[in-house]
Amino acid sequence: MSDFGGPGPGTTDPQQHDGSWVDELLLHAGHDDAEPAVHIGERLDRAGLRREVVARHTELAEAGLRRGGSVALQLPPSLALLTHLLAAWRTGAQVILLDHRLTAHESDRALQRTAPQFLVRPAGPVRLGVLRGFHTVDAVAEPYPEGRPAASGHALVQLSSGSTGPSKVIGRTAADLVAEVHRYTLIPGMPGPGDRIVVLNSLIHAMGLMAGVLHSLHAGVEIVLPERMSADGILAAVAARTAPTVITGVPFHAQLLASVSAPPPLPHLVGAISAGESVRPGVSEAFAARYSVPLGEVYGMTETGVIAADLSGASRPATGRTAPGIEAKVVDGELLVRRPVSPYLGPAGPDRWADGWLRTRDAATLDPETGLLAVVGRLDSQVSVGGLKVDLTEVEWTLSELPGVREAVVVHDGAIEAYAVLDEQVTARAVEGLLAERVAGFKLPRRIHALTALPRTTTGKPVRDPAALRAAAQRSAAVPAAAVERV
Structure with missing residues (x-):
């Protein structure tokens, strides 16, 4: 039995989508059939991609999937995932x-x-590799x-990343996606x-x-997945x-590529x-x-999609201007985004x-004249230590900026705790000393835990759940100096 039976409070139950938007918006969209569409192991032009989607559509229909039905896709990144989704x-x-x-x-x-009617998954074992x-x-x-048919008119159901707590079940209509x-x-x-x-x-x-x-797909851009997720x-x-090629990823990927000392000439790379x-x-x-x-x-959320963007990098440290059609406001330092349901x-x-307003739980400032939005952190990153406010x-x-610190997460778990990935020649005690020169004593972590890698969500975000971080620290505890307690 599912733990949701339809839309949440204040929602409507929109009419089931008929799927016509997929052809109109994505598969045709006025582009030439010979244009490159996807390169996922093999390269398909737009006509080839449509043929694959139609074949998957037929297979799903033969399995019994109908309009108003529901299907879960649990596939690794692949052409099969893309074509089954569209089908x-x-x-x-x-x-x-x-x-x-x-x-x-899980x-x-x-x-x-x-509770989907159908589950689409690999027919056999999949050799998973992090790269x-x-x-x-x-x-x-x-x-x-x-399983049961769709209980609402949402075309898409996703689970939130769960970086700060249990995943939430989120629905988006076809009109919202369009x-x-x-x-x-x-x-x-x-x-x-x-x-590309x-x-x-x-x-x-x-x-x-x-x-x-x-x-x-709508804009006529070729979608490319690299064979390996290494820098090379x-x-x-x-x-x-x-x-002309653009890279899109998470900060981890940007940091990985920025660490390459002598990348090859890439004259066709136009942005990231x-x-x-x-x-x-x-x-x-x-x-x-x-x-x-x-x-x-x-900047965006699973619940809303894109909220703000600046692809030029000129707005930094602000995140960018609110995206067209997005209505947002800041109340008591928290960003709220308009969502009618x-x-x-x-x-x-x-x-x-x-x-009609979604609380993002992100601390932000918003310039009413320019629409420039600066997201400055999570509201739950502000804690009280001995009656003094500390912004985690x-x-x-500050910890992340220190030499020898590759990446770090700071949480409050009864006290301030830091978890960091350090260069081999750097010790937690040395990092502690540098940090003490830069932040007030009441802000210093009680412990700095040196990890081999930060635990991450499926979207690549660092996990901030204290229990998961403690478990990661225990796995890294083979090194005696992996955690140094501040006296």
């Missing part, structure tokens, strides 16, 4: 996107929460026991007809799905063709976009110095959505 939408079905890396327990819980950019898989559609695709076309600097986009983001979450896939693999994907979290200090400058192109930023499926408390984001950014 299911073309049917007029509700698509639930599940990450292929979930454990069996998958069972997600399927119980969403694989895509997979070649055969997919099979199977009935899911006790509106966001058009919104992206109005953002200066987005790739356009004849361009090398997508490093997860294809089942906001940026990778909306900008990397849907906008690209990403740069090889960029260099594979001479068309980071999303998911703020870029740590110095990364944008280092990236621009390495590749002579700006590192732009996009709740995006949540199932109970949604007024602490997240009320009276400030401490985290």
